[in-house]
Amino acid sequence: MTAVPDVPNTATLTISCPDRQGIVAAVSQFLHNHGANIIHSDQHSTDPEGGTFFMRMEFHLEGLGRARESFERAFAQVVAEPLHMSWQISYAIQPKRMAVLVSRYDHCFLDLLWRKRRGELNVEIPLVISNHEDLRRDAEMFGVPFHVVPVTPGNKAEAEAEQIRLMHEAGVEFAVLARYMQILSGEFLRAFGRPVVNIHHSFLPAFVGANPYRAAFNRGVKLIGATSHYVTEELDAGPIIAQDVVPVTHRETPETLMRLGRDVERQVLARAVKAHVEDRVLVHGNKTVVF
Numbered sequence: 673m674t675a676v677p678d679v680p681n682t683a684t685l686t687i688s689c690p691d692r693q694g695i696v697a698a699v700s701q702f703l704h705n706h707g708a709n710i711i712h713s714d715q716h717s718t719d720p721e722g723g724t725f726f727m728r729m730e731f732h733l734e735g736l737g738r739a740r741e742s743f744e745r746a747f748a749q750v751v752a753e754p755l756h757m758s759w760q761i762s763y764a765i766q767p768k769r770m771a772v773l774v775s776r777y778d779h780c781f782l783d784l785l786w787r788k789r790r791g792e793l794n795v796e797i798p799l800v801i802s803n804h805e806d807l808r809r810d811a812e813m814f815g816v817p818f819h820v821v822p823v824t825p826g827n828k829a830e831a832e833a834e835q836i837r838l839m840h841e842a843g844v845e846f847a848v849l850a851r852y853m854q855i856l857s858g859e860f861l862r863a864f865g866r867p868v869v870n871i872h873h874s875f876l877p878a879f880v881g882a883n884p885y886r887a888a889f890n891r892g893v894k895l896i897g898a899t900s901h902y903v904t905e906e907l908d909a910g911p912i913i914a915q916d917v918v919p920v921t922h923r924e925t926p927e928t929l930m931r932l933g934r935d936v937e938r939q940v941l942a943r944a945v946k947a948h949v950e951d952r953v954l955v956h957g958n959k960t961v962v963f
């Protein structure tokens with residue numbers, strides 16, 4: 673019988689709180705007092721004169737795996753509560769459970785599956801949910817269960833309830849919309865209650881909506897781009913995680929723009945998902961701090 677793998681002795685602590693003097697000292701002292709070794713630290717203040725302070729610390733602590741609850745309880749009492757912190761600790765070896773929602777486009781979807789297989793993304797993918805059958809064989813090639821939940825204007829509430837049931841049943845910790853072409857309702861986002869990461873095929877805030885490449889072509893742009901953001905009820909308006917652009921010329925058509933866009937969409941989504949999975953993204957209002 674294989675030994676139960678020890679819960680890791682490395683962890684990532686992320687914090688946001690009202691900025692004041694002594695936060696780094698208080699956290700570092702607490703970790704030192706508990707025998708931890710800080711192996712990476714990043715911090716940012718939105719305004720030293722009373723803004724919000726963000727910090728991300730990776731640390732190693734022998735035996736942490738068996739002492740998680742007491743360690744977190746002590747941190748809450750000694751540091752977090754006195755400093756009015758919002759905080760979380762993630763444990764390295766626990767891959768985050770990620771659902772992928774797709775429609776008919778395969779490029780971002782296959783890219784995520786390939787990066788997971790290559791070990792570039794520390795995730796488990798317990799299921800893929802689609803509103804079309806098109807990508808079933810692709811999912812099955814990677815051994816990922818594929819669920820089709822058809823969505824129509826008349827069944828959106830029932831379809832979303834089924835999507836949430838499937839994801840909650842699979843213990844999903846966050847979802848990725850890999851060119852999923854349905855607008856998620858506010859009820860869905862509230863009921864799912866976990867982060868949703870989207871890839872929008874334009875350099876937001878330009879060209880929101882379903883057909884940005886046609887709009888870009890009509891505008892005669894010289895750059896196209898992609899934006900990965902957290903999904904909010906307002907379409908394509910959530911906190912931006914990653915973006916990039918590609919130069920284009922007058923010789924492009926909407927179809928060649930889409931072809932050029934596929935590469936930048938894949939790269940931007942992978943960058944955003946990796947940052948989310950590694951707890952490097954902290955949300956502040958409708959913006960992000962990405963360490």
Ligand SMILES: Nc1nc2c(c(=O)[nH]1)N[C@@H](CN(C=O)c1ccc(C(=O)N[C@@H](CCC(=O)O)C(=O)O)cc1)CN2
Binds near residue numbers: 881882
């Ligand atoms: N609540 C949100 N839902 C979604 C977001 C978001 O930001 N907030 N992003 C979209 C992705 N997207 C652009 O990137 C997008 C997808 C679909 C549409 C749209 O108009 N869809 C129609 C149906 C289209 C179809 O059936 O093919 C609709 O839902 O009525 C606009 C933008 C994903 N969801």
